[in-house]
Amino acid sequence: MTDQKIEKLFVMKCGGSTLAALPDSFFEDLRELQGSGVQPVIVHGGGPAISGNLAKLGIESSFVNGLRVTTEEVLDVVEMTLAGSINKAIVRRIQGSGGQALGLSGVDGNLITARPVANSDEVGQVGEVTEVKAEIVKGILALGYIPVIAPIGVDAGGQRYNINADTAAGAVASFVESPSMIVVTDVPGIMRTIDDEKVVLPSVTVTEIEELIASGEIYGGMIPKVRAAMDCIQGSVSEVVIVDGKEPQVLSRVLSGEKLGTRIIRS
Numbered sequence: 001m002t003d004q005k006i007e008k009l010f011v012m013k014c015g016g017s018t019l020a021a022l023p024d025s026f027f028e029d030l031r032e033l034q035g036s037g038v039q040p041v042i043v044h045g046g047g048p049a050i051s052g053n054l055a056k057l058g059i060e061s062s063f064v065n066g067l068r069v070t071t072e073e074v075l076d077v078v079e080m081t082l083a084g085s086i087n088k089a090i091v092r093r094i095q096g097s098g099g100q101a102l103g104l105s106g107v108d109g110n111l112i113t114a115r116p117v118a119n120s121d122e123v124g125q126v127g128e129v130t131e132v133k134a135e136i137v138k139g140i141l142a143l144g145y146i147p148v149i150a151p152i153g154v155d156a157g158g159q160r161y162n163i164n165a166d167t168a169a170g171a172v173a174s175f176v177e178s179p180s181m182i183v184v185t186d187v188p189g190i191m192r193t194i195d196d197e198k199v200v201l202p203s204v205t206v207t208e209i210e211e212l213i214a215s216g217e218i219y220g221g222m223i224p225k226v227r228a229a230m231d232c233i234q235g236s237v238s239e240v241v242i243v244d245g246k247e248p249q250v251l252s253r254v255l256s257g258e259k260l261g262t263r264i265i266r267s
């Protein structure tokens with residue numbers, strides 16, 4: 001398989017907070033992009049659905065710094081939810097709009113290899129990415145399908161890992177050398193309060209992000225997004241854009257350079 005850079009490639013992360021709320025027009029926009037030769041790669045989350053399924057089984061969810069405490073029992077539910085129902089629901093929605101998609105998790109073909117995170121004594125089977133097999137992603141794109149990736153990793157011994165979806169998306173973007181990553185979530189970008197009013201920041205630098213985390217203006221689920229963004233923009237990814245998936249034609253507008261959401265840039 002060729003390892004040349006793919007023109008018009010972009011990685012998109014779809015958050016669990018917004019998946020169910022994404023309008024049909026979002027998938028129509030995606031299909032039109034695919035039809036015009038753009039090559040989207042999707043990495044998705046599904047945190048709320050995992051917590052919902054765990055609750056049905058009487059298992060309480062707990063998080064340490066945004067990472068789910070993941071026992072083997074929890075991991076079964078994580079994999080079932082992410083690689084199963086959520087992954088297939090996205091594939092069906094893309095196909096329903098006339099696009100072509102192929103769903104897989106990081107386990108398939110050893111797509112995402114992982115090792116335990118540094119604080120695995122606290123969070124259990126949570127992984128950080130060691131490698132993403134870019135040739136699998138490029139091969140699926142070359143066949144004309146949108147890869148839809150669930151963030152489960154695996155190691156050489158066959159152990160599974162639960163990987164935060166923002167982290168996984170950033171790693172996929174780096175390894176496939178995507179020029180950009182679009183993070184689709186349930187808020188219109190990174191917001192801060194100025195004169196008692198919440199405003200969306202059009203662009204932020206790495207230094208500004210550190211300040212916003214330190215001041216508490218970036219918190220919770222936004223932290224793994226900005227951390228993943230800061231990690232991947234050190235390499236081939238030149239910008240990460242955080243946008244609301246309910247914004248009409250959000251993907252094509254961002255890709256055509258419209259100032260929408262928050263752009264995270266290097267300096």
Ligand SMILES: Nc1ncnc2c1ncn2[C@@H]1O[C@H](COP(=O)(O)OP(=O)(O)O)[C@@H](O)[C@H]1O
Pocket residue numbers: 014015016017018045047184185186187189190191192217218219220221222223
């Ligand atoms: N500065 C900020 N601007 C916007 N949202 C923020 C900010 N800090 C924290 N958040 C929170 O981050 C959430 C998005 O993260 P999360 O719920 O994990 O979404 P996803 O499922 O898309 O990954 C927002 O709904 C909001 O509550």
Ligand SMILES: CC(=O)N[C@@H](CCC(=O)OP(=O)(O)O)C(=O)O
Pocket residue numbers: 014015016017044045046047048050066067068078126127151162163164165166221
């Ligand atoms: C380790 C860890 O926390 N993994 C996440 C994976 C899903 C995810 O990240 O989903 P969102 O993008 O919807 O938040 C979890 O178990 O919830």
